[in-house]
Amino acid sequence: MSLLFEELDSQDSSLGEISLRRRRIPALGDRDIYEVKLGDEFLMSSMFVAAEEALSTLGLAKVKGESLSVVVGGLGLGYTAVAALTDERIAELFVVDALETVIHWHQQERVPLGKVLNADPRNHYVLGSFFDLATATETGFDPQHAGKKFDAILLDIDHSPTEYLNPSNAGFYTTTNLSLMAEHLIDDGVFAMWSQNLPEDDFIALLETVFEAVESHLVKFENPFQGGFATNSVYVCERPIRKP
Structure with missing residues (x-):
């Protein structure tokens, strides 16, 4: 095997074969x-993390108060979670991932940021479907x-x-299910979400049925493979609309 490439792990999962490569x-x-790859599809690369980090910085910039409790949906390579923990106001962070393999990569420190997350007592790994936990208002994200x-x-x-990692995730993006997720937030709470695409007007309109204030941000980063820059988006929503 070339020193320029190594497959560190490959495991079956509920979504198919997932692999970690260096x-x-x-x-x-x-x-x-x-x-990280799922089958033949690239999920994450440590080359392109600006938008994952911006998800935390842009989202948390809108949060008021101290001693914060925060949920990260999707562990990936840990960049969103580690960026969140740089905010000293965070008292506890719950990082939810449906794939036990991905959590184990961090717990076993097979990925670089696993050591950072494991050393921070504010960090808690939660094995489970974010979408199931988000719509279960009587239970939620803290086991x-x-x-x-x-x-x-x-x-x-x-x-x-x-565009969904799993086709079953499509049902989450409705007023009903986003509102169920918003029930897990305090009255001044913030929901932020990453997207690989440009901001979508239809989705902004959907978010406005659930939150009082909605913004979209374009995050620009260098992509040497394209000889220039690429963009991702971050949606930031404030103050869930409470139904009477």
Whole structure:
């Protein structure tokens, strides 16, 4: 096997075969690049993390108060979670992932940010479907405290609001289910979500049926493979609309 490429792990999952790879690209310097694939599809690369980090910084910038309780939906390579933990106001972070393999990669420190997350007592891994937990208002995201309210929920699982990691996720993007998720937030709570695509007007309109204020942000980052820059989006929503 070439020193420029190594498959570190490959496991079956409920979504198909998931694999962790490490590579080096000499033209990009002396650094390891970690990648996650699901079957033949790329899910995550440590080359492109600006928008995953911006999901935390943009979302948490709208959160008021101290001693915050925050949920991250989707662990990936850990960049959203680690960026969230740089906010000293966070008292506890619940990182939800449906794939036990991905959680184990971090717990076993097979990915670089696993060591950072494991060393921070505020971090808690939660094995489960974000979408199931989000719509279960009587239980929720904290396994030890049913019905707990959170200051922020940061979501990075699907490719976009219209392109899904799993076709079954499509049903989440409705007023009914987004409102169920919003029940897990405090009255001034924030929901933020990553998308690989440009902001979508239809999705913004949908979010406005659930939240009082909705913004979209374009995050620009260098993509050497395209010889220029690429963009992702982050939606930031404030103050759930409570139905009478």
